[in-house]
Amino acid sequence: MKNKTFATLMMTPAALFLGALVAYPVVLLVYNGFYDVELLAQSERVFVGFDNFVDALKSDRIRGATSRTARYTIFALVFEFMFGFMAALGFHAMGKRSAWARTVFSFPLMIAPIVAGLLWKFLLASNFGIVNHVLADIGILDSPDSVAWLSDADIVLYSVTFPDIWLTTSFVALIVFAGLQNIPQDLIEAARIDGANARQIFRRITLPLLRPVIAVVLIIRGVDAAKTFDLIWIQTEGGPRSQSEVLSLTIQRRMIRFGDLGEASAIATLFLIVMAILAIVAYMTVWRPADE
């Protein structure tokens, strides 16, 4: 058997699986978007062309959900990276002795998003939530009732990011730490001997060398944040007044609550297309140049 044939044979089961259970559903998804069809009566379908897509693009609710998804993603990414970098730099400065810290810090990675969402819902609760009481005791808040994290429509979108940030800072920290460890020490030493101070070393040597790592994390985490469902669902189910409803929740709602398979499929298709474009753009701008 030729090498190539063997290799192809090895890949076939996985390829077939992904084809049947990912590629085919996506085709089905796009297909359903062109029909007016109910979830529970799929044989009675009416072809409506691009109507569902147009409705979705014109819909205020969809636009709102898109804007909320973008804001959620950006907010979460900024803080994950900030905290993650801080932790990674701390671990790096501690060197080998940071092993215990890294171990403990990595445990949030194992927590289910649904559990994290539930936990933070408990922590941020208006009356018995411990966060507000601690903040009030320290003096940051006037009283434990000052801020209603999950029931204030103006801030709820940002409040629901807290568990997400909590979970993924660990991920960012560990990956960036590994990246920092991979930077050859002689480069840093040479720069120091040449008179560079810590900030210059960080900007001119460390950051550029970390670029591929940052790029990978940014793309992975960016996509994941936009896809978030579990966390938000368990905390607010999209409320109050849909102000924490991101696209994944909108789609789920359309499909399950309203049984509108056609429209849900159209929105989901648009979501998929946008994610794909963003991922490609991110790859082209952040990762590729890093290879040079």
Added chain:
Amino acid sequence: MSNTFARPGWMPTTRRLKQAAVTVFVSVMVLAWTLPYVHLLFTSLKPPADAIGIPPTFIPNTFTLENYRRILDEPGMGRSFMNSAIVATGSTLLTLALAVPAAYGVTFYKFRLGRVFLVFALITRMVPSVSIAVPMFSMMRDLDLLDTRLGLVLAHTTVSLPLAVWLMAAFFEPVPPALEEAARIDGCSRFGALRRVIVPVVSGGIAVTAIFSFLASWNEFLFALMLTSVDAKTVPLAISGFNGQYGLEWGAMTALATMFSMPVVLLTLVLQKRIIAGLTFGAVKG
């Protein structure tokens, strides 16, 4: 070193101060990150009324196991845990069975189709789960797989397979081709060589991939929500069910959340080296 001309007596102290500051900083961060979970733990050990008591306490005034008893008495809870375990194990095995040969084919016989496959696998990761769940619901309904463990195993495998292929490809990469050639010379078939010689070499990588796949399935919620209801209900779904039905039973809910996450947390601490290696390997290499 910058302070070459400083008084020799001061140099070590400045460095030691810096080290101490860093240690304090790291300790504070680690503490901040673990406190929420510790609060979850402690709350599960409080009497139900204390769990939502105002003002809230951190350390329980009284320790009790009644929340845990309440959960264990809940009908269907045992089955939910069984379902989670079976589905997670099933999807892990399926993922490995598909990913290991595929990654092997891609790395050992470098050719264009292989790279196309890798990119294809990566793209599937970009698909939002809800986008897949919608058509998958229809598909599973037609195949009579709704609310079955098998259906969920298949769904979960779509989640873990792309990452598994990439991870295994990264682990296969440093294996020298000479190893396979030697096995072939000794009379092994190609597949035999893979099974008997190569796989033991990357067994660490397989372990990491298995852990991640298991975790992905154990913690998964969306597919469980949309594709199961009663028979194949997993623990995440049971947790969310509690949320709606019993609004304020926080004591019981924190107990369930602890029971659900504890095995995984303990597993992490035991296998942390492997897990961190896998994470960093995949990301830094890829």
